[in-house]
Amino acid sequence: MDLFAVILVEILYSIASLILISAGLAVVFGMMKVINLAHGEFMMLGGYATIVAVNQGVNVFIAMLVIAPITVGLIGLVVERLVIRHLYGRLVDTMLATWGISLLFIGLATMIFGNTTTGISTPISGFSVGTYQINGYNFFIILVAMVLVLGLYIVLKLTRLGLIARGAMQRADMAAALGYSPSRIYMATFFCGAALSGLAGAVLAPLVGLVPTSGGAYIAKAFITVIAGGPSLIAGLASSAGLFGVTSQVFAFSISPMAGEIALLVAAVVLLRLMPQGITGRFFKGKV
Amino acid sequence: MIVNRRQLLAGTSALAAAGLVRPAFAAGDTIKVGSILDTSGIFDAYGKPMDMALRLAVKEINAAGGLLGKQLEVIAYDTQSDMALYTQYGQQLTRQDKVDVVHGGILSASREAIRQTMRKTRTPYFYNVLYEGGVCDRNIFINGVTPAQQVEALVPYAMGKSGKKVYILAADYNYGQITARWIQKIVTDNGGEIVGMDFFPLDVADFGATIAKVQTAAPDLVIAPLVGGAHLSFFRQWAAAGMKDKIALASTTLGVGNEHKVLTAEEGDGIMVAYNYSQDLETPANADFKGRWAEEYGDANAIHEIAVSNYQGVHTWAEAVRKAGTTERGALIEAMESGIAIDGPSGRIAVDPKTHHAVLDVHIMEFENQKMKVIETLTQRQPIDTQSVCDLRANPDDNTQYEIQI
Numbered sequence: 001m002d003l004f005a006v007i008l009v010e011i012l013y014s015i016a017s018l019i020l021i022s023a024g025l026a027v028v029f030g031m032m033k034v035i036n037l038a039h040g041e042f043m044m045l046g047g048y049a050t051i052v053a054v055n056q057g058v059n060v061f062i063a064m065l066v067i068a069p070i071t072v073g074l075i076g077l078v079v080e081r082l083v084i085r086h087l088y089g090r091l092v093d094t095m096l097a098t099w100g101i102s103l104l105f106i107g108l109a110t111m112i113f114g115n116t117t118t119g120i121s122t123p124i125s126g127f128s129v130g131t132y133q134i135n136g137y138n139f140f141i142i143l144v145a146m147v148l149v150l151g152l153y154i155v156l157k158l159t160r161l162g163l164i165a166r167g168a169m170q171r172a173d174m175a176a177a178l179g180y181s182p183s184r185i186y187m188a189t190f191f192c193g194a195a196l197s198g199l200a201g202a203v204l205a206p207l208v209g210l211v212p213t214s215g216g217a218y219i220a221k222a223f224i225t226v227i228a229g230g231p232s233l234i235a236g237l238a239s240s241a242g243l244f245g246v247t248s249q250v251f252a253f254s255i256s257p258m259a260g261e262i263a264l265l266v267a268a269v270v271l272l273r274l275m276p277q278g279i280t281g282r283f284f285k286g287k288v
Numbered sequence: 289m290i291v292n293r294r295q296l297l298a299g300t301s302a303l304a305a306a307g308l309v310r311p312a313f314a315a316g317d318t319i320k321v322g323s324i325l326d327t328s329g330i331f332d333a334y335g336k337p338m339d340m341a342l343r344l345a346v347k348e349i350n351a352a353g354g355l356l357g358k359q360l361e362v363i364a365y366d367t368q369s370d371m372a373l374y375t376q377y378g379q380q381l382t383r384q385d386k387v388d389v390v391h392g393g394i395l396s397a398s399r400e401a402i403r404q405t406m407r408k409t410r411t412p413y414f415y416n417v418l419y420e421g422g423v424c425d426r427n428i429f430i431n432g433v434t435p436a437q438q439v440e441a442l443v444p445y446a447m448g449k450s451g452k453k454v455y456i457l458a459a460d461y462n463y464g465q466i467t468a469r470w471i472q473k474i475v476t477d478n479g480g481e482i483v484g485m486d487f488f489p490l491d492v493a494d495f496g497a498t499i500a501k502v503q504t505a506a507p508d509l510v511i512a513p514l515v516g517g518a519h520l521s522f523f524r525q526w527a528a529a530g531m532k533d534k535i536a537l538a539s540t541t542l543g544v545g546n547e548h549k550v551l552t553a554e555e556g557d558g559i560m561v562a563y564n565y566s567q568d569l570e571t572p573a574n575a576d577f578k579g580r581w582a583e584e585y586g587d588a589n590a591i592h593e594i595a596v597s598n599y600q601g602v603h604t605w606a607e608a609v610r611k612a613g614t615t616e617r618g619a620l621i622e623a624m625e626s627g628i629a630i631d632g633p634s635g636r637i638a639v640d641p642k643t644h645h646a647v648l649d650v651h652i653m654e655f656e657n658q659k660m661k662v663i664e665t666l667t668q669r670q671p672i673d674t675q676s677v678c679d680l681r682a683n684p685d686d687n688t689q690y691e692i693q694i
Contacts, residue, residue, distance in 0.1 A: 003500075003504060006500045006503075007500065010496045010497050010500055013496055014494075014496070014497075017494070114333070115329075115330055115332050115333050116333045116545070116546075116550070117517040117520050117545070117547065117550050118550060119520070119524060119550060119551075120552075121524065121527070121528070121551075121552045121554060121555055122524070122527075122528040124528075125528075125530060126528055126529040126530025126531070127530065128530070131503075132500065132503050133499075133503065133529045133530045133531050133534060134529060135496065135499070135525060135529040135530075136528070136530075137528050138496065206524070206528070207493075207494075207521055207524060207525055207528070208493045208517075208518070208520070208521040208524065209493075209517040209518065209519075209520025209521055209547075209550065210517070211517040213330065213517075214493075214517065214518075216491070217491045217493055217518060249497055252498075252501075253497055253500070253501060256486050256487075257486060257488060257492060257495070257497055257498050258460065258486075258487060258488065258489065258492075260497065261489070261492070
């Protein structure tokens with residue numbers, strides 16, 4: 001029974017971390033059709049922003065939930081103005097440009113922070129469930145992911161801003177004809193996407209050893225989750241993260257962590273073979 | 289700038305002349321020490337202190353009057369963490385610069401990229417890094433600890449402190465695999481039992497499932513030969529789950545890149561390790577060494593295990609040159625094989641003539657307050673793993689890296 005509870009928490013945590021890792025990319029790639037290969041580096045920068053802020057004496061939760069997203073969002077804004085805005089609609093070109101940006105960020109982070117592993121310790125202590133110990137921080141990650149999904153849903157579905165953003169993504173010319181500047185909407189959306197990536201990097205930072213190349217570890221999973229999710233942003237994100245989280249953890253527990261990683265990739269390949277448009281290309285059609 | 293033909297000719301001929309004159313002037317006056325290390329790129333955390341250590345050693349030898357009445361000259365190349373550059377610079381050092389000795393290489397891949405070049409050009413090669421063991425080649429000398437030396441010291445101590453049921457979590461490549469096999473052997477030899485073993489690719493950073501799985505196996509001790517930044521997450525998540533006070537933890541890798549300074553005291557305290565060197569070794573030789581390092585570079589924080597190995601490698605070579613009275617390869621190797629030894633910051637380092645590996649002190653340590661506190665020193669441990677497969681006395685022409693069967 002205790003073990004069952006532990007496994008359940010780990011599965012929820014796994015789903016939550018996939019949602020966090022992928023949310024920023026879902027906005028930038030899923031909504032804006034910009035293949036952002038620098039997504040992992042945005043996360044890495046979020047991690048460093050947190051660590052720097054904490055070392056300056058800032059409360060760790062403020063650093064993670066406020067400072068890191070805003071910092072990375074602003075960096076994203078600069079990137080959008082200088083590079084991305086010239087490349088909207090040119091899928092392959094954005095890929096090349098953002099790959100260059102990712103290399104630039106890795107280089108800059110290495111110059112500033114050095115090529116050594118850094119990190120902060122988790123602010124929430126572990127506790128026991130029966131005879132087992134659970135990482136208390138897992139619950140924080142699960143909570144953040146839930147709030148994030150809910151928040152995204154409310155903004156996109158129920159607010160005028162979300163409506164305008166979705167409209168501009170579908171038909172930029174119509175949005176412009178109705179008096180909204182697509183350029184500014186794109187800018188704002190990219191800011192949000194980058195900020196979400198920064199947030200993810202920040203809340204995951206206490207769990208990992210951070211190096212300038214850390215972003216590489218996230219990028220594959222993020223793309224797999226977003227692509228498998230399909231056209232609907234939130235329904236796609238939640239359903240594919242759910243599927244992959246359960247698959248990888250079940251295999252990790254029953255066989256080995258290595259098998260969990262493999263199971264995730266195999267599940268993605270099979271899924272895209274059966275549903276080339278992603279999960280929400282077939283189910284939950286027309287949802288946000 | 290517009291350059292006319294006359295200026296160009298004048299310029300290039302002056303350059304060429306300078307190029308011609310310099311070696312002619314330098315030859316015979318100095319002994320050339322080749323160094324080949326990654327001092328930039330992703331392995332620079334290892335390479336930079338190693339380079340500093342080599343230069344410090346050379347400076348000391350020069351200040352004491354050099355070797356055989358000549359000053360040492362360092363010819364160093366930065367391989368930029370790119371394995372392809374090792375081949376190129378290895379050729380350059382041996383064929384163009386014609387150095388008398390080469391120190392360097394960090395990863396096993398980099399060593400194997402240049403080892404044959406060194407052998408063919410008959411340039412003595414010193415690889416001063418801890419590694420997986422098994423290289424058998426009369427042209428190379430290795431002074432880092434091998435898995436058996438470490439594990440043989442660490443496991444009995446850690447089991448004595450915790451218990452007989454052991455769980456192994458290892459990095460999934462040759463170092464981790466080989467080390468895990470040694471741990472298995474030593475644990476069983478000491479009457480223990482392996483209750484579980486998992487291997488992780490180098491980019492795995494999420495150990496939640498693993499930590500739960502370890503708990504279901506309920507071991508007394510976890511031994512973790514995990515490698516690199518992503519794997520550091522394990523130690524962090526282990527502490528975050530509150531496991532640290534429940535199950536004892538030992539590692540064969542944590543601390544080599546000064547990781548004990550990255551983990552907080554709460555995360556690190558009590559983790560057991562075994563190495564040839566720690567900054568916190570309280571010996572006069574180490575205090576003296578740290579003083580000299582600090583004088584040269586400002587502070588002594590950068591020093592780590594393999595920087596000290598590199599420093600001791602240079603001094604061992606110098607000792608052999610003094611003994612042989614020449615830098616010529618044949619005489620040098622004979623001098624090295626004569627049971628030569630130096631006393632370095634990490635203790636006494638002797639050359640094992642049979643394997644060209646090192647007989648050295650292994651210090652059992654525990655993390656305490658972001659330091660590695662020395663608990664016990666096992667003196668003069670033999671490289672038993674490589675000795676089981678390699679005998680250069682019997683087969684001087686051997687040129688293999690053996691996979692050690694356990």
